[in-house]
Amino acid sequence: VTNSGTGLVDDNTLVITATDKTDSSRTGTSGQILVVPSKFKVEAESSQVVGKAFPLAVSALNAAGGVTPNYQGSVNLNVQPASPPTGAGLLLPAAIASTSFQSGKAALNVTYPRWGSVTVTAADATATSVTGSSGLIVFHPASIQLKLTPPPSPRDFFYTHELFSMEA
Numbered sequence: 001v002t003n004s005g006t007g008l009v010d011d012n013t014l015v016i017t018a019t020d021k022t023d024s025s026r027t028g029t030s031g032q033i034l035v036v037p038s039k040f041k042v043e044a045e046s047s048q049v050v051g052k053a054f055p056l057a058v059s060a061l062n063a064a065g066g067v068t069p070n071y072q073g074s075v076n077l078n079v080q081p082a083s084p085p086t087g088a089g090l091l092l093p094a095a096i097a098s099t100s101f102q103s104g105k106a107a108l109n110v111t112y113p114r115w116g117s118v119t120v121t122a123a124d125a126t127a128t129s130v131t132g133s134s135g136l137i138v139f140h141p142a143s144i145q146l147k148l149t150p151p152p153s154p155r156d157f158f159y160t161h162e163l164f165s166m167e168a
Contacts, residue, residue: 040122041061050112055108060101074098076095119136145168146166147167
């Protein structure tokens with residue numbers, strides 16, 4: 001049996017050729033066999049700031065949970081909102097190029113434009129059933145600004161129970 005790829009069977013396109021031991025003229029060749037990882041491991045710190053770049057790590061894993069060092073696929077990144085439950089923003093960049101994987105791992109800086117809690121899902125661009133998700137990531141605003149109407153002149157304070165308006 002020969003392999004037209006790199007010789008490692010953790011992620012590759014393989015072609016298998018079988019040859020009869022007693023009659024080498026009798027051979028058969030398979031079509032291309034795509035060997036993909038079993039799943040992805042997606043990691044990021046659980047607390048982030050809206051719009052600020054943060055490191056995201058994605059590892060391609062085999063069925064035993066080991067890293068597949070030859071993985072060179074493209075990966076799409078999606079956001080699953082947890083709270084609020086609708087209206088997720090886009091993670092940028094939204095994909096990892098195949099050239100970003102080194103020894104089965106990719107690390108890149110990404111940004112997310114909304115507050116709330118999400119999980120990030122990585123899916124192989126070709127074998128879309130190969131996925132993995134991060135733990136819950138909470139995005140906090142960098143700052144909050146609150147504008148209050150000033151108290152009536154000449155005071156610089158409000159009385160207890162006195163009404164005023166504010167805008168966030």
